[in-house]
Amino acid sequence: MPDAADRNAAFAGARVVITGGLGFIGSNLALRLVELGADLLLVDSLLPDSGGNPFNVAPVRDRVAIEIADIRDARAMRSLLAGCRYLFNLAAQTSHMGSMADPETDLEINCRAQLTLLEACREVCPEARIVYAGTRQIYGRPLYLPVDEKHPLRPVDANGVNKMAGEAYHILFHDAYGIHAAALRLTNTYGPRMRIKDARQTFIGAWLRAALEGRRFEVWDGTQFRDVTYVDDAVDAFLLAALSPAAKGAVFNIGGDRLRLGALADALVAANGGGGFETRAFPAERKRIDIGNYYADDTRFREATGWRPKVAAADGLRRTLDYFRVHLAEYL
Numbered sequence: 001m002p003d004a005a006d007r008n009a010a011f012a013g014a015r016v017v018i019t020g021g022l023g024f025i026g027s028n029l030a031l032r033l034v035e036l037g038a039d040l041l042l043v044d045s046l047l048p049d050s051g052g053n054p055f056n057v058a059p060v061r062d063r064v065a066i067e068i069a070d071i072r073d074a075r076a077m078r079s080l081l082a083g084c085r086y087l088f089n090l091a092a093q094t095s096h097m098g099s100m101a102d103p104e105t106d107l108e109i110n111c112r113a114q115l116t117l118l119e120a121c122r123e124v125c126p127e128a129r130i131v132y133a134g135t136r137q138i139y140g141r142p143l144y145l146p147v148d149e150k151h152p153l154r155p156v157d158a159n160g161v162n163k164m165a166g167e168a169y170h171i172l173f174h175d176a177y178g179i180h181a182a183a184l185r186l187t188n189t190y191g192p193r194m195r196i197k198d199a200r201q202t203f204i205g206a207w208l209r210a211a212l213e214g215r216r217f218e219v220w221d222g223t224q225f226r227d228v229t230y231v232d233d234a235v236d237a238f239l240l241a242a243l244s245p246a247a248k249g250a251v252f253n254i255g256g257d258r259l260r261l262g263a264l265a266d267a268l269v270a271a272n273g274g275g276g277f278e279t280r281a282f283p284a285e286r287k288r289i290d291i292g293n294y295y296a297d298d299t300r301f302r303e304a305t306g307w308r309p310k311v312a313a314a315d316g317l318r319r320t321l322d323y324f325r326v327h328l329a330e331y332l
């Protein structure tokens with residue numbers, strides 16, 4: 001396998017589009033792709049209450065093109081995707097509770113617009129390599145652990161159902177039309193530039209904010225297992241999925257550092273150098289859509305691409321806190 005520098009040279013001068021490019025993971029990916037010399041276009045609608053935030057790309061603002069546009073708009077997508085060689089498709093409604101409160105909007109963005117986008121690709125950039133940001137939410141409550149890609153799909157919320165369909169459309173377009181698409185099923189991803197205003201993106205955001213403001217945070221059922229991925233490791237996974245021939249037409253789990261939520265909370269307090277938390281029972285409306293214990297078997301992706309997560313939770317949380325201590329006002 002070529003080393004990372006040789007491999008990533010493929011992005012230099014290449015037209016790369018990131019949908020959801022002003023969001024948490026999309027902006028971190030954008031910063032990396034600017035370093036790699038990509039000709040980068042970020043497409044984002046700045047969906048209210050999402051992690052979309054123009055400040056996320058402030059360090060590279062004059063080195064990327066930004067289009068405030070909606071992936072539901074077929075005409076806009078056809079014009080923006082012309083000439084695209086790599087498409088990182090991250091635009092989404094990401095709130096699980098939000099998807100139950102307003103399932104129709106979740107359906108439009110996470111399902112229907114995915115089809116719109118793929119039809120546009122087929123028309124104007126059929127050779128583009130597409131990496132779709134999928135989610136472990138589509139498995140629902142694990143029947144066994146670790147969860148591999150053969151695990152049945154039985155989502156517990158509307159977001160999971162629509163993301164499942166969005167992923168399936170990508171694979172369908174590969175199978176039916178030969179489009180170069182791959183899907184990554186991400187788990188809880190965290191790091192600089194995530195939404196920390198509240199728990200809409202993930203509970204880790206709400207924990208981080210409380211820790212930064214010197215407040216105690218709530219942990220619901222600290223015995224639950226999760227694996228958490230530091231965003232730089234997720235960015236590596238996206239780049240590898242775009243470049244690896246073995247990723248074409250495939251779906252992959254992406255894991256991270258596996259630990260119980262109580263241990264993750266302890267790691268956050270330690271990284272913060274102080275603070276604390278209370279352990280509580282799950283609120284009823286959350287329990288209904290909670291998946292229980294989850295951790296991924298990501299052997300398939302490791303074997304296909306050589307990827308492995310490099311940043312342990314203790315280190316990742318410290319780096320995240322360092323970022324937000326400087327830029328907190330931009331995220332509240």
Ligand SMILES: NC(=O)c1ccc[n+]([C@@H]2O[C@H](COP(=O)([O-])OP(=O)(O)OC[C@H]3O[C@@H](n4cnc5c(N)ncnc54)[C@H](O)[C@@H]3O)[C@@H](O)[C@H]2O)c1
Nearest residue numbers: 020023024025045046047050051052070071091092133189
């Ligand atoms: N963060 C995680 O832990 C996690 C876990 C599993 C999957 N994912 C997936 O990763 C992707 C990125 O998530 P994130 O955490 O960076 O979320 P985010 O909310 O920070 O980013 C999503 C971005 O998409 C934009 N967007 C939403 N609807 C749009 C539309 N119709 N048109 C154009 N832009 C639109 C938002 O404005 C936002 O900037 C999503 O597809 C999400 O489902 C994330």
